Amino acid sequence: AAGLPAHARPRVATGVAALIVFCLVLPWIGYPAAAFGFVAVVLRYLGARWTTALLAGVLSSAGSYGIFAVLLDVPLPRGPW
Numbered sequence: 001a002a003g004l005p006a007h008a009r010p011r012v013a014t015g016v017a018a019l020i021v022f023c024l025v026l027p028w029i030g031y032p033a034a035a036f037g038f039v040a041v042v043l044r045y046l047g048a049r050w051t052t053a054l055l056a057g058v059l060s061s062a063g064s065y066g067i068f069a070v071l072l073d074v075p076l077p078r079g080p081w
Contacts, residue, residue, distance in 0.1 A: 011045075011046070014042070014045055015042060018038055018041060018042050018045075019038075021038075022034050022035075022037075022038040025037075026077050027077050028079065028080075029079045029080070030076075030077045030078045030079020030080070030081070031061075031065060031069070031076035031077050031078070031079075032061050032062070032065050032078075032079070033061075033079055034077075034079075035057075035060065035061035035064060035065070036057040036058060036060075036061040037057070038057075039053070039056055039057040039060045039061065040053045040054050040056070040057030041053075043056055043057070
């Protein structure tokens with residue numbers, strides 16, 4: 001972090017915190033919900049409108065789940081449902 005400008009540190013810290021939360025909740029709520037929440041919250045924090053952040057969260061979680069779980073048959077946590 002020594003080469004990181006001071007104004008960028010809160011954004012980096014938030015990104016790292018979001019990744020940690022994503023990893024912690026993944027086994028309990030499943031990949032689709034965790035990925036949706038991660039993308040939506042991070043995009044909103046970075047300045048996107050709520051509608052944009054939510055739409056990007058839905059599209060990215062569904063798309064990545066479709067690619068990895070369906071097409072590539074990679075086992076991902078499903079969560080309680």
